Amino acid sequence: MTLHDDDMMLAAEYALGVMQGAEREAFARRIAAEPSLAAMVREWDEDFVAMSDDIAPVVPPRHVQKKIEDRLFATSPAQESSLWNSLNFWRGLAIASVAGVVALGSWGLMRPGVPLPQNVLVAQVAGDASAVRLVAHYDQANGLLRLNRTEGAAVAGRSLELWLIAGTDAPVSLGVLPDGNTSSVSVPASLRGKFKDGVLAISDEPLGGSTTGAPTGAVVATGKLIDI
């Protein structure tokens, strides 16, 4: 067996799960360090996953999700301290304590464990005729727009440019999309009020972006900003 074959076999044994003990741990470290080995494991994982079709889904108890959210999103000690000192918090607590008997009984069923952040808009930006697809997450509290491209890229020698279209206003450029998947834009204060109910659009532009201040090429993807 060649080394490549041997690794392919070890990848199969790892993916199937039969490898054990120190061998499994050592192999996991190799996967993290060797992309070619990770690709072999992935190939087996993609093939083996079909066997999971025969595993019946089982709805987990609701408290599991609460525990996950508590672990990931529970307030840090600093935030707890500010909550502790917040007048609204104490007012809220006074009201809550009136309903305490009811609340106590249903506490274990409440979801999510930690309140969701407010003022977040999201958009799924996609087009019928293009492979470009991205998701956008806009935090109205700090004006930070974060982008994650899931598919597609600019054509060689061209750039993809992101635009905000608010109501009947002309599109305003939010910049050229970088090559990487994720990026973020700190939105100028003058535009921050325009995101709610706005539309994000991506156009195909000359390298470096439109020089006219308006889209010059085809609009390849659009998506409405939605309040979550």
Added chain:
Amino acid sequence: MTKARYPSFMTPHVINDLLARVALGDRVAFQKLYAATSAKLFGVALRVLKNRSDAEDCLQEVYVKVWHNAAKYQVSGYSPITWLVTIARNQAIDRIRSQKAGNVDLSEADDVADAGATPEQAVMQGADSDRLRQCLERLSPGRAEAVKACYMEGYSYQELAERLEQPINTVRTWLRRSLISLRECLSS
């Protein structure tokens, strides 16, 4: 045999977008992803761990990993469903390997596969199951069953050897041959 693997409301594209939003720290997307996938991943963990409490702890670890690693998913080359199922299986296998072997409580194992999935949780079907099924059918029946048992129950070579009452090296030799045959068939 063809199954309807992806209901129109929850395609791999949708899970892909949810993971992309999770990578941006979008907690609503994380909740939607959990609603759509947790029953499947809990089923996978239960199947390996055979204990509800362990499987619940495992599921927590799985979604904490999903939250932290969603950005890595995008560059991993995995299909979204395989990525999620693989995290759950590996977490469950690592967990059971770290426990003492041979402590399976059959009374708990019995209630593993009862609860059904709601429509929105019926999403997690792997791709290409017909192709794998055909290739498994080409192995002799006992060997195909052994491969499936290892995948579904998370058996190690040691456990498989004990169940089959054969020496571990013998089991390893023929399982490896089966895997070589499988790879040849899957690649053809």
